[in-house]
Amino acid sequence: MKADKRAARMREIEAVAYGLIAEQGFEGTSMLAVAKAAKASNETLYRWYGDKKGLFLSMVEANTIDVRARMEAVLAEGTDPVEGLRQSAPVLLEMLLGEKAIALNRAAASDPTGQLGQALAAGGREQVFPLLQQLFGAAIRQGQLQPPKAGEIGTLFMHLLVGDMQVRRVIGTMPEPSAQTVARQAACAMDQLEALCTG
Numbered sequence: 001m002k003a004d005k006r007a008a009r010m011r012e013i014e015a016v017a018y019g020l021i022a023e024q025g026f027e028g029t030s031m032l033a034v035a036k037a038a039k040a041s042n043e044t045l046y047r048w049y050g051d052k053k054g055l056f057l058s059m060v061e062a063n064t065i066d067v068r069a070r071m072e073a074v075l076a077e078g079t080d081p082v083e084g085l086r087q088s089a090p091v092l093l094e095m096l097l098g099e100k101a102i103a104l105n106r107a108a109a110s111d112p113t114g115q116l117g118q119a120l121a122a123g124g125r126e127q128v129f130p131l132l133q134q135l136f137g138a139a140i141r142q143g144q145l146q147p148p149k150a151g152e153i154g155t156l157f158m159h160l161l162v163g164d165m166q167v168r169r170v171i172g173t174m175p176e177p178s179a180q181t182v183a184r185q186a187a188c189a190m191d192q193l194e195a196l197c198t199g
Contacts, residue, residue: 010048013038014059018103026107026116031055056107056116060123063100067092071131081138082145082194085157088135089186092128093161097177102169109170129154145197153197161189 016038020029031052035042049055070091074084095101104124108116136153139145148156165185168174177185 006048009040010058011062013040013045013048014055014062017055017059018100021103021107026052026056026110053115053119056104057119057123059100060104060120061127063095063098063104064124064127067095067128068131071128071135075131075134075138080144081135081142082190085132085135085139086187086190088132089161089190090183092132093186093189094179094182096162096166097169097182099176101166102176105166105170132157145194146199148197153193156196157189157193160192161186 013034017029017034020033020037024033029052031045031049032042034040034055035045045055049058067088070088071084073079074081074088079087101124104120108120111117133154136145136157140147140153145153147153165174165177169176
């Protein structure tokens with residue numbers, strides 16, 4: 001199977017897995033159940049993902065594709081870094097508060113071994129945060145932003161952007177925000193960051 005067809009098929013399988021996890025929880029979802037629901041062979045799932053935790057990691061990584069692509073494009077194109085951050089912020093926030101990220105976080109939170117949490121960090125934060133740091137580094141080198149007086153600029157930005165919203169989404173006290181709400185929150189976070197980190 002060609003790489004693009006395999007990638008598309010994997011996304012189809014993972015979409016089915018999201019549905020089963022929402023209904024039955026991660027522990028209650030077996031690879032065989034995913035295979036049957038996705039009309040795939042169990043052997044194919046084990047060959048492509050290794051095991052259920054490998055499937056989870058692939059779901060995490062796939063969920064960050066748009067964010068990583070946006071940030072990588074900004075860095076490759078040499079876009080003004082602050083403008084690049086403004087373009088990337090709503091994409092990042094939409095991903096973090098979207099149904100897929102919330103399902104993944106709920107699964108990780110219910111795992112007493114911590115292995116899903118480690119996979120969530122490896123496939124999510126550790127893939128995205130370094131790109132965010134590169135954008136902040138470029139903005140600081142160009143004199144557009146200054147490091148905060150206390151703490152680290154990327155961490156400060158994430159606090160301003162997300163706050164407790166992802167936790168509220170995970171525990172079910174906040175609905176998925178509209179695109180307009182996401183855009184407003186992202187713009188507000190950037191405005192606050194610039195107010196705190198410019199001379």
